Amino acid sequence: MAWDVDFGNPMMPRDSEGDEISQGSPARGENAVQGANSAGREPASGAGDGIPDAPEGNPTFDASAADDGTQRPLAQLPPADFWDVLYGRRSIRKFTDQPVDPELVDQIMHAGIWAPSSCNYQMWDLVAVTDPAVNATLAGLSTQMANAPVNIVISYGRDFSEEAWANIQSASALIQNMSLAAHALGLGTFWITQTGGAEEVREVVGLPYDRMVIAVLALGHPKVTPRRGPKRRPLDQVTHRDHYAGRVIPSSVRPDDWAPDLLATYQRARVLNGLRHNKPRAWEQRAVGEALDTLLPEGVERPVPAAADADDTRGRWLDVLPCTGILTARLASLRKGFRLDVAERSMEVAEFCAGRVSPRGAALAWPEAVDGADLPPAGSYDVVSCLFRLEGVRSDQRAALIQDMASWLKPGGKLLIGFVSSRSFHRWTERLRARGRGPKGVEYVLAPDPNIGPFEPLAPQQVSGWLASAGLTEVGRSASQPVPAPEEIEFRTRNMKGGLGRLLRAAAGVLGAVGALPGLAGRYGRFQFVVARRPRD
Numbered sequence: 001m002a003w004d005v006d007f008g009n010p011m012m013p014r015d016s017e018g019d020e021i022s023q024g025s026p027a028r029g030e031n032a033v034q035g036a037n038s039a040g041r042e043p044a045s046g047a048g049d050g051i052p053d054a055p056e057g058n059p060t061f062d063a064s065a066a067d068d069g070t071q072r073p074l075a076q077l078p079p080a081d082f083w084d085v086l087y088g089r090r091s092i093r094k095f096t097d098q099p100v101d102p103e104l105v106d107q108i109m110h111a112g113i114w115a116p117s118s119c120n121y122q123m124w125d126l127v128a129v130t131d132p133a134v135n136a137t138l139a140g141l142s143t144q145m146a147n148a149p150v151n152i153v154i155s156y157g158r159d160f161s162e163e164a165w166a167n168i169q170s171a172s173a174l175i176q177n178m179s180l181a182a183h184a185l186g187l188g189t190f191w192i193t194q195t196g197g198a199e200e201v202r203e204v205v206g207l208p209y210d211r212m213v214i215a216v217l218a219l220g221h222p223k224v225t226p227r228r229g230p231k232r233r234p235l236d237q238v239t240h241r242d243h244y245a246g247r248v249i250p251s252s253v254r255p256d257d258w259a260p261d262l263l264a265t266y267q268r269a270r271v272l273n274g275l276r277h278n279k280p281r282a283w284e285q286r287a288v289g290e291a292l293d294t295l296l297p298e299g300v301e302r303p304v305p306a307a308a309d310a311d312d313t314r315g316r317w318l319d320v321l322p323c324t325g326i327l328t329a330r331l332a333s334l335r336k337g338f339r340l341d342v343a344e345r346s347m348e349v350a351e352f353c354a355g356r357v358s359p360r361g362a363a364l365a366w367p368e369a370v371d372g373a374d375l376p377p378a379g380s381y382d383v384v385s386c387l388f389r390l391e392g393v394r395s396d397q398r399a400a401l402i403q404d405m406a407s408w409l410k411p412g413g414k415l416l417i418g419f420v421s422s423r424s425f426h427r428w429t430e431r432l433r434a435r436g437r438g439p440k441g442v443e444y445v446l447a448p449d450p451n452i453g454p455f456e457p458l459a460p461q462q463v464s465g466w467l468a469s470a471g472l473t474e475v476g477r478s479a480s481q482p483v484p485a486p487e488e489i490e491f492r493t494r495n496m497k498g499g500l501g502r503l504l505r506a507a508a509g510v511l512g513a514v515g516a517l518p519g520l521a522g523r524y525g526r527f528q529f530v531v532a533r534r535p536r537d
Contacts, residue, residue: 067110069114073106073107073110074104074106078184078185080184085183085184087229089179089180090183090188090225090226090229091189091191092148092220092223093190094147094222094223094224095149095188095221095222096220096222097149098220099130099149100130100149100219100221104185104187105128105130105152105219108178108181108182108187108219109126109128109178111177111178111180111181112126112154112174112175112177112181113126115170115174115176116170117161117174118160118161118166118167118169119161121157121160121161122170123156123157123167123170124154124156124170124171124174125155125207125211126154127153127155127205127206127207128150128151128152129150129205130149134204134205135149138151138201138216140196141195141197141200141201141204142194142195142196144190144194144195144216145192145216145218147190147218148190148218148219149220150218150219151217151218151219152217152218152219153201153202153216154174154213155171155207155211155212156212156214157211157212158209158210167212167214168214171215172214172215175191175214175215175217178219179217182219186221187219187221188220188221189218190217191217192215192217193215195213195215195216198214201213230273231269231348233269249265249266251442252442252454253445253453253454253455254454255391255392255395256395256396258394258454260345260397263345263452264345264346266453267323267345267346267349268345268346268349270443270452271324271349271352271452272348280326280330281449281488281491282485283485284327284448285327286480286485287418287481287527288330288334288418289334290480291478291480291527294478294529295416295476295529296383296416299314299315299335299336299337300334301337302337303337312339314336314337314338315382316339316341316382316383317331317338317339317340317382317383317385318364318381318383318384318385319331319342319343319353319384319385319386319387320342320384320386320389320401321344321366321389321392322342322353322387322389323344323389323451323452324353325342325353325354326449328340328342328356328357328361331385332357332358338383339361340357341361341363341364341376342354342362342363342364343364343365344363344366344373345366345367346365346370347363347365347370347371350363350373351363366401366404367400367401367404376404376408377408378407378408379408379409379410380408381409381410382409382410382413382414383413383414383416384405384408384409384413384415385415386401386405386415386416386417386418387416388418388448388451390417390419390458390463391420391455391457391458392447392452392453392454398466399469402415402417402469402472403470406471406472412533412534412535412536413534414475414532414533414534415467415531415532415534416530417530418527418528418529419457419458419463419527419529420447420455420457420527421457421459421525421526421527422459423459423460423523423524424457424481424525424526425483425484425524425526426457430445433445442454460528463528470532471534472532472533472534473532473533473535474530474531474532475531475533477522477530479521479522479523479525480521480526480527481521481525481526481527482514482520482521482523482524482526484511486511489507489511
């Protein structure tokens, strides 16, 4: 059966978005049905296969109607300044339980469908999910769909506008429109791409196979609204005139493919604008805690001062390249007998990490001083640590970094290095991820938190060689997790459907027994820790 709707004269000149260019013709939408019939198409009869007369659940659907934008779900739209809306919108991660008025949901979706689409095909279909039971099912696919009272599933014609991903571009324009409209109406949104499986989402909400799920937009009343928007890369770094003239951030997980200053720029953007939301992972935190108990048992409690005005007698600890500061905060909580400072590639990240410990630590710089941050002072620290960060440093800088860290130690001070071993299961699990069994993208490279993308495991003998070259003496080693921890398996497979996910989760107990075999962790443990001492002379 054919549509009896004409979205404009097919012979009318159109711009690149498919919008008609006015040549004195009637306004869009006038005589739509007449135009359709004059083109030789018969009105819908309601019989036969194909597009149904009325979508299920929408009894007011009228196949002969065309939306000219004058009839809006909300008769009175609140006044809103475009620029205030544009610069004031925020991604909302926490919502209240307050239901959203259906008319507001309709108005937001209506704003969405007035976005441009490839050739003006408008091959999108939206499903606004407010049923708690259906939302609970969606939340089972992805926890990101468990936060808001409304989840709007956005789909597009599966075989339409595939060239240059024009289908995804069209749907993205619609999502942006809805996000801005929601903010103008006092609501918040979160753009969800990690849906746990587009086909599973499609089946849950009853979309036909002809529709491809692009994303889900969580919608609700904000519980927490960020006061300031995330910082952006400066305009002069991302814009060009007539020809590209910049330095590209590489799409590679190999640290050697990254120039140090580009790595610092990328890290600053990721830490300040996204990674700060990362939560500690229990199996990684546990590995660090066990290593401290074995290798650095001192400084658990803060020393009691002899008098109220006595000098602070705590030791000094420098955490190098802490990235998000997740592990820095953990170190501070486990070793209260030390004052923690941090050294990072950029002042902003150093300040952010220094603020995660109490009292606030000093923000220092590496590999060179930057505005507002000096290099760490030589011979000043009882302990220097670098946890899972050597793997993200260029190979030609790793030995130099260890030399620098050795120079920051007091005589007799200790350097703690934590790293992922190339002899462990980590290498083949990363290969599985990269070859299709996990999320794609540089930012999803398999690595402990904190990480910023480029990452490669290290050979234990390499690390020992760098320590020796720096004049340090190894005084202790520990290792853990020769097999994935059960909670990691649960975490990594949480969005994995089908038999493979069930098999991997069922194998967790067996792997735990294998991992407990004597000597296995020392040789094949993923997390390796070594402590080396600077000579007292």
